[in-house]
Amino acid sequence: MIFSRELWIEIGHTVIANPMRTALTGLSVGLGIFILVVMQGLGFGLQNGVQQDFGDEASNSLWIRTNRTTLPFRGRQANRSIELRNADKEILTEKLFETPLHSARRMLWGSTIQAENEEGRFAVVGVNEDYDQLESIPLVSGRWLHQEDVAQSAKVCVIGQTIVDDLFKKKNPIGEYIRLRNVTFRVIGTFSRSGSRWTNSMALIPITTLQRVFEGADQVGRVIVSTGERSVEEASAMASMADGALRARHAVHPDDQRAVRVEDNNEQFAMYQRIFMGIRLFIWVIGGFTLFAGAIGVANIMSIVVKERTVEIGVRKALGATSGSIVTLIVVEAIALTSISGILGMIAGVLTLEFVAPFAEHDYFSNPAVNLNVTLTALGVLVLSGALSGLAPALRAVRIRPIEALRYE
């Protein structure tokens, strides 16, 4: 009977003829699903954003950098510049601890890069061969820097997509020669990181080349080391070792927070994970309550609807309707109403996220996707609650004799 065309025509007629009832039920369900979808999307967006941000840097890495001192120490004045050099990197990576991946990183901002008739200002960055893994940079074409390139101070470069687009337009840059700060380099590879114009505006060259050709010195800017398979506690101990060693080497006060900084991504990542667990829990709790409120709303409306229709039920019974046909009519109507409005709420939620996403794109917010399984489950819960909440009063109503239903006020 549920697949009877006649039944659906009858339901369609009832639904259209009662716009207020339809709107209220629809709003209750649709809004519940809409809020759930949007909240879920925002939660995912936040998570994606931070994870993407972390994706730039391996979560199992230490970032080591130095700056001017803020405190005097051992006869040395404050405001002394501390520079990380090749020797520091060697001590850290070859003597102090074992590390599977490590790289220096030194940036030359606002460097002019020329290719044939095009030129632009970008960042030239000196790195080691492991840098792509430490920063998780996706290669698009060509190859990455090899150990030999670094060892031989080769004049080769891997350029970001923005540079490719600006200087080469549609042309394949692999094998072409470009001029970085008036020095000719051969392009050996290109990379592109989705949504990161900053990263894509870099030309990566061997650190040794940068030091020899452009600086004539051995500063390395930053040192990035992987903590490998170490636990959070072991990585934290590794960070303390690095911090202690650099402070000792450069005579930096133990309380000077600026002069030597070792950022432990393991710890930060673990902290973010905890925060995300909290956010996810929060979203689930809010979503659950929203769903519950929606289900209560549907139950309430269906209960009122059936009461309102008691006389109509009496009339229908007088005209030959069986209890089963009336219960089917009410329950299928409830299912149809909740399903349609739930799907509309879901579509509205997804469209809202789609519309909002480009405007809300941020370092810590990206791609607010929707979990379809969760949404469909939520919709199922609401449809079921609609059906059950229609069923209970419908069964009550059809159990009374037709004449009582006709006299109902």
Next chain:
Amino acid sequence: MLSLRSIEKSYPLAGGQLPVLKGIDLIIEQGEMVAIMGSSGSGKSTLLNVLGLLDNFDAGSYHLDEVDMSELSERQSARYRSRFLGFVFQSFNLIAFKSALENVALPLFYQKIPRRERQKRALAMLERMGIADRAHHLPSELSGGQKQRVAMARALITTPRVILADEPTGALDSVTSNEVMDVLREVNSTGITVIIVTHEADIAARCDRTIRLKDGRIIEDGNSKVVIEPTAHGYTPDAS
């Protein structure tokens, strides 16, 4: 033929039962036009509801075409109401959100008649009632007389054996009441049994037979012209 034997019916009341029908014996032959009269609380509407299978009874037997109605399941009762009985109510009881045409066609929905056929037959019935031009109007857009004509069209659409009308003219003026009675007479002339509950002597006078109830018992049953005359019992025809 409708046959009632010793029908008893009580309604539960705080602290006991209120007897409404006290041993009703009644036979109504096919094609009769019968008025049931009585004062308020006499049990006339309850009797009509029992006859129409809208209400059950506590004791006695009710046979419709020699089928025992007390043995019917809920589904069978619905089938009998659908196939054999048509109802006309004082307050019309039209479904507010359905047009006149859809109201009239509704009983055919429960007989699983296809929609196109339902609509065709409903329109023909509205034409017969003289209100085809109001077919697509909602009940709220119709006058009292028009509503009652729609209700009668709905009762007749299934060509029932019996029409049960509970105060069909109670909410109408005298001119419209006469029109409604004209229709019921015409219906009766086709062989359909018509049973009308009324407290109006004029309405009862247009029926062939009148049954008068008092306190749940039949106190008079006979030709309308005789029964509605003032009697030695002191009842007046329009007692209510």
